[in-house]
Amino acid sequence: MLRPPDHQVAGHQAAEGQLGPLVDGAGFFYKPLQGDDRGAHEAAFYSSFSSDPRVPPHVRAFFPGFHGTQLLPASDGSGPHPHLVLDDLAACLRRPSLIDIKIGARTWYPSAPDDYFHKCLKKDRDTTSLALGFRISGAWIHQGGDAGFWRPDRDAVRRFTAKDVRRTLRQFVSSNPASDPGPPDCAFASAVYGRSDGVLAQLLELKAWFEDQTLFHFYSASVLVMYEREEVEGRRAGGGVRVKLVDFAHVMEGNGVIDHNFLGGLCSLIKFISEILTDPDECSAESNKAQLS
Amino acid sequence: MLRPPDHQVAGHQAAEGQLGPLVDGAGFFYKPLQGDDRGAHEAAFYSSFSSDPRVPPHVRAFFPGFHGTQLLPASDGSGPHPHLVLDDLAACLRRPSLIDIKIGARTWYPSAPDDYFHKCLKKDRDTTSLALGFRISGAWIHQGGDAGFWRPDRDAVRRFTAKDVRRTLRQFVSSNPASDPGPPDCAFASAVYGRSDGVLAQLLELKAWFEDQTLFHFYSASVLVMYEREEVEGRRAGGGVRVKLVDFAHVMEGNGVIDHNFLGGLCSLIKFISEILTDPDECSAESNKAQLS
Numbered sequence: 174m175l176r177p178p179d180h181q182v183a184g185h186q187a188a189e190g191q192l193g194p195l196v197d198g199a200g201f202f203y204k205p206l207q208g209d210d211r212g213a214h215e216a217a218f219y220s221s222f223s224s225d226p227r228v229p230p231h232v233r234a235f236f237p238g239f240h241g242t243q244l245l246p247a248s249d250g251s252g253p254h255p256h257l258v259l260d261d262l263a264a265c266l267r268r269p270s271l272i273d274i275k276i277g278a279r280t281w282y283p284s285a286p287d288d289y290f291h292k293c294l295k296k297d298r299d300t301t302s303l304a305l306g307f308r309i310s311g312a313w314i315h316q317g318g319d320a321g322f323w324r325p326d327r328d329a330v331r332r333f334t335a336k337d338v339r340r341t342l343r344q345f346v347s348s349n350p351a352s353d354p355g356p357p358d359c360a361f362a363s364a365v366y367g368r369s370d371g372v373l374a375q376l377l378e379l380k381a382w383f384e385d386q387t388l389f390h391f392y393s394a395s396v397l398v399m400y401e402r403e404e405v406e407g408r409r410a411g412g413g414v415r416v417k418l419v420d421f422a423h424v425m426e427g428n429g430v431i432d433h434n435f436l437g438g439l440c441s442l443i444k445f446i447s448e449i450l451t452d453p454d455e456c457s458a459e460s461n462k463a464q465l466s
Numbered sequence: 467m468l469r470p471p472d473h474q475v476a477g478h479q480a481a482e483g484q485l486g487p488l489v490d491g492a493g494f495f496y497k498p499l500q501g502d503d504r505g506a507h508e509a510a511f512y513s514s515f516s517s518d519p520r521v522p523p524h525v526r527a528f529f530p531g532f533h534g535t536q537l538l539p540a541s542d543g544s545g546p547h548p549h550l551v552l553d554d555l556a557a558c559l560r561r562p563s564l565i566d567i568k569i570g571a572r573t574w575y576p577s578a579p580d581d582y583f584h585k586c587l588k589k590d591r592d593t594t595s596l597a598l599g600f601r602i603s604g605a606w607i608h609q610g611g612d613a614g615f616w617r618p619d620r621d622a623v624r625r626f627t628a629k630d631v632r633r634t635l636r637q638f639v640s641s642n643p644a645s646d647p648g649p650p651d652c653a654f655a656s657a658v659y660g661r662s663d664g665v666l667a668q669l670l671e672l673k674a675w676f677e678d679q680t681l682f683h684f685y686s687a688s689v690l691v692m693y694e695r696e697e698v699e700g701r702r703a704g705g706g707v708r709v710k711l712v713d714f715a716h717v718m719e720g721n722g723v724i725d726h727n728f729l730g731g732l733c734s735l736i737k738f739i740s741e742i743l744t745d746p747d748e749c750s751a752e753s754n755k756a757q758l759s
Contacts, residue, residue, distance in 0.1 A: 214758070217758050218758055221758055278572070278726060278727060279571070279572070283591070283596050283597055298576070303576050304576055304721075304723060305723055305726075306723075306724075306726035306727075335721070335722075335723065384733055384736075384737070385737070387737070424758065425758070426758055428597075428628070429628075430597060430598055430599075430628065430734060430737075431599075431733060431734050431737045433571060433598075433599035433730030433731055433733055433734040434571060434599075434730060436729075436730050436733055437726030437727060437729050437730030437731075437733075438726055438730075440677055440724060440726055440729055440730075441723060441724050441726040443677075444677070444678070444680070444723075444724045
């Protein structure tokens with residue numbers, strides 16, 4: 174039985190008659206092809222990527238497995254619609270915390286048509302993309318026990334400042350609720366961001382590939398980070414930590430050049446995460462400021 | 467006696483009544499403060515940078531030493547004008563080859579006024595900056611013996627494509643003249659780009675700093691690479707290889723964020739240089755192309 178995923182943090186949602194992704198509860202995620210050429214473009218990327226022998230297996234593991242396209246009843250009731258058949262990245266996680274981080278100071282590709290370019294440029298300037306090299310697109314953070322989830326609303330996320338981003342990346346690995354007046358306690362920072370197979374280690378693996386690969390340029394793609402709070406609290410191995418790349422409607426050919434836009438943003442995110450590990454007690458970034466005037 | 471430098475590859479030149487930099491032949495380089503607030507801004511950067519204890523000595527060595535400002539007769543005959551007093555980076559080099567590479571896909575800073583932003587954006591798109599994350603601003607390449615120098619003219623440099631950039635980075639370390647119909651031979655690649663203290667090693671040192679430093683964002687700054695062909699041909703230690711950073715009229719405070727724009731471009735340049743070392747025989751980058759359609 175197909176249904177909307179429980180934990181979607183960004184993108185169009187299959188609810189209230191809207192077209193959105195579906196899951197089958199058996200490990201597959203069905204993403205409807207977007208109506209303009211973005212859908213076809215994303216399908217072409219998955220097809221090219223999944224058969225490219227130059228992508229090493231440890232890198233391939235960061236991407237959802239691709240199982241072709243399939244005609245399925247659309248979630249908006251409009252009838253059969255082509256869907257990408259992908260691995261459900263949150264499969265087997267009971268109550269994951271998730272954060273979706275769109276990487277790159279620039280979400281537009283060099284050959285973008287004018288209206289798309291202007292739309293993206295405005296959004297990159299209005300959000301933290303331009304300043305930080307990435308922006309948070311959405312978050313869904315388990316508050317512990319039966320306290321449910323904290324999910325900043327979409328408009329709030331769009332207005333996130335650098336300070337909000339810093340706080341949300343801390344909140345994501347904290348045991349105290351987001352409503353606490355004090356700072357996030359970062360109780361799970363070392364279990365989620367640290368460790369030899371934690372988020373930081375995985376981002377560094379991705380970075381090494383991006384320093385070298387000249388096959389693809391990933392505009393407007395996201396890093397999706399997940400973990401299972403109950404696993405971490407129970408000190409179970411792994412803690413359900415997963416780092417994945419998603420959203421490939423604007424991937425371009427690399428033409429022999431590295432994806433310096435994605436790489437720069439990824440390095441900036443890595444620095445943010447490293448700082449949380451080095452200094453789990455919140456301190457002001459203001460102290461680290463040069464004076465040019 | 468002050469005179470225009472022998473080997474200036476980019477920027478305003480002190481010739482034909484124009485305001486430009488001067489050298490004294492005793493190791494100092496005098497850069498006239500630019501008339502708008504760029505001059506004052508660059509002086510403020512040098513002053514802040516040179517007294518900042520957080521900049522490690524091995525990083526400081528990439529920057530020209532700063533010795534304050536001084537009122538000197540301007541090269542355009544307009545009378546006394548304030549000049550930055552800097553180390554002459556080409557001091558003690560007899561006939562250096564030089565290349566000036568402006569780093570960053572984006573030369574405009576987030577708070578740039580609209581007209582400057584539009585001017586930079588257009589130039590970033592019209593040159594290779596946007597696609598490669600850097601552009602060549604000028605080159606001055608010793609052709610061996612008494613054959614003089616090859617210096618692509620400014621308009622040609624502005625029109626450089628990715629292919630021209632690739633070729634010029636090869637030409638820079640080749641023994642055969644630029645006028646040769648065949649490909650550059652890259653005879654000096656390992657002596658200049660390679661080696662434990664060569665260009666690549668120095669760029670990697672810079673990269674390590676940029677992955678971590680959140681003090682400054684370097685918009686529109688350049689990496690200047692130099693070496694002495696006669697030293698390299700004579701297999702003398704060092705070969706006069708120097709890697710320096712120059713042009714700081716648009717350096718901004720980092721505000722606790724890494725300079726992802728500069729870092730991305732630097733990593734792209736590093737990849738270009740690495741490829742020349744891995745494959746000194748020119749081969750088409752076309753073979754390294756993904757197919758998305």
